[in-house]
Amino acid sequence: MAAMPLLDPYKLGKFDLSHRIVMAPLTRCRSYGNVPQPHAIVYYSQRATKGGFLITEATGVSNTAHGYKDSPGVWSKEQVEAWKPIVSAVHAKGSLIFCQIWHAGRSSITDFQPNGQAPISSTDKPVPTQYLHDGNVQEYPAPRRLTTEEIPQIVNDFRLAARNAIDAGFDGVEIHGANGYLIEQFMKDSTNDRGDEYGGGIDNRCRFALEVVEAVAEEVGGHRVGMRLSPFLDLMDCWDSDPEALGLHMAAKLNELGILYCHMLEPRMVKVEGRYQIPHRLLPMRKAFRGTFMVAGGYDREEGNKVVAEGYADLVVYGRLFLANPDLPRRFEVGAALNKYNRLTFYTPDPVVGYTDYPFLETSNFTQDNLDL
Numbered sequence: 001m002a003a004m005p006l007l008d009p010y011k012l013g014k015f016d017l018s019h020r021i022v023m024a025p026l027t028r029c030r031s032y033g034n035v036p037q038p039h040a041i042v043y044y045s046q047r048a049t050k051g052g053f054l055i056t057e058a059t060g061v062s063n064t065a066h067g068y069k070d071s072p073g074v075w076s077k078e079q080v081e082a083w084k085p086i087v088s089a090v091h092a093k094g095s096l097i098f099c100q101i102w103h104a105g106r107s108s109i110t111d112f113q114p115n116g117q118a119p120i121s122s123t124d125k126p127v128p129t130q131y132l133h134d135g136n137v138q139e140y141p142a143p144r145r146l147t148t149e150e151i152p153q154i155v156n157d158f159r160l161a162a163r164n165a166i167d168a169g170f171d172g173v174e175i176h177g178a179n180g181y182l183i184e185q186f187m188k189d190s191t192n193d194r195g196d197e198y199g200g201g202i203d204n205r206c207r208f209a210l211e212v213v214e215a216v217a218e219e220v221g222g223h224r225v226g227m228r229l230s231p232f233l234d235l236m237d238c239w240d241s242d243p244e245a246l247g248l249h250m251a252a253k254l255n256e257l258g259i260l261y262c263h264m265l266e267p268r269m270v271k272v273e274g275r276y277q278i279p280h281r282l283l284p285m286r287k288a289f290r291g292t293f294m295v296a297g298g299y300d301r302e303e304g305n306k307v308v309a310e311g312y313a314d315l316v317v318y319g320r321l322f323l324a325n326p327d328l329p330r331r332f333e334v335g336a337a338l339n340k341y342n343r344l345t346f347y348t349p350d351p352v353v354g355y356t357d358y359p360f361l362e363t364s365n366f367t368q369d370n371l372d373l
């Protein structure tokens with residue numbers, strides 16, 4: 001183990017990583033018309049390092065999958081072609097890149113759906129009104145509950161998207177099973193009120209998720225597949241009455257399917273002795289899962305080093321800090337101050353501002369960031 005655990009090399013399946021600081025999937029809403037744009041070449045390659053690992057923003061698996069304006073897709077030929085130069089630029093810097101494949105389910109609005117139709121879900125209960133950080137209010141329409149017979153088609157959309165991602169050059173895919181989107185709508189008992197074999201007990205609620213994983217692993221190989229899960233979160237009013245049982249069930253089933261990694265989101269952090277610390281609630285899942293275990297949610301340099309040193313996680317995934325610090329691994333290495341992130345430009349469409357204009361260390365005059373979670 002190196003003096004700084006986050007900088008210890010790691011073997012991720014057949015991939016050799018030179019450090020453990022992973023870039024989180026981050027929706028940036030700059031893929032006009034759902035097509036990745038050339039400015040994403042700059043954005044992703046700025047954050048690529050030799051032996052690093054990047055995960056793309058949530059990327060739609062079909063034309064019903066999008067929950068935000070201008071999020072990218074990987075379901076059309078045009079999108080696949082548009083991803084290629086982005087992936088190549090990241091590879092040219094020696095980094096891995098996985099595509100996060102996603103279906104928003106009911107966390108979408110009719111404007112983003114073909115022919116203005118209702119979004120699809122496990123349920124017909126809408127997402128309650130959401131109050132956004134920029135002061136705006138988002139209302140959601142009632143979704144259309146998928147029939148049992150329609151579900152294989154959605155599974156197949158994930159399979160095809162995974163194939164397309166590999167054709168675009170990605171090293172693998174991360175299945176988005178977190179944050180209140182379609183897969184989680186099926187998994188959690190607050191949003192799954194189905195009476196068929198996809199609803200009821202935990203086996204049934206996880207059936208759709210596991211069919212997706214199985215199909216994707218069959219298509220591209222389990223060694224190129226990861227899954228993101230957030231059993232303890234309640235985003236978009238999607239929560240489970242027994243999150244630990246859900247997390248453990250999924251960890252055991254993912255072992256059977258032999259995928260590369262399990263990427264879990266921490267429950268909200270707790271303040272201990274005046275600073276936020278990770279509550280370590282994922283330990284049972286870490287112990288149960290036999291592949292690479294990745295953690296995310298509220299980590300800084302100190303907590304990241306700590307969990308790697310303790311063996312609580314193999315890799316630590318950074319979202320907002322990586323968004324605002326294109327050279328985050330370097331800054332961690334030298335203990336440099338961090339740029340502050342600006343929430344107001346997280347999802348704005350500008351191809352530069354708040355996207356590729358965060359300064360690198362050499363040009364930075366910023367001071368240490370305080371996380372305001």
Ligand SMILES: Cc1cc2nc3c(=O)[nH]c(=O)nc-3n(C[C@H](O)[C@H](O)[C@H](O)COP(=O)(O)O)c2cc1C
Nearest residue numbers: 024025026027057058296297298299318319320346
């Ligand atoms: C601007 C923004 C966009 C995000 N987009 C995604 C996404 O596309 N997919 C996803 O799984 N999580 C997404 N997240 C969640 C992050 O991946 C991450 O889990 C979260 O920011 C907590 O980690 P952090 O404390 O290191 O930022 C997003 C978060 C932010 C701030």
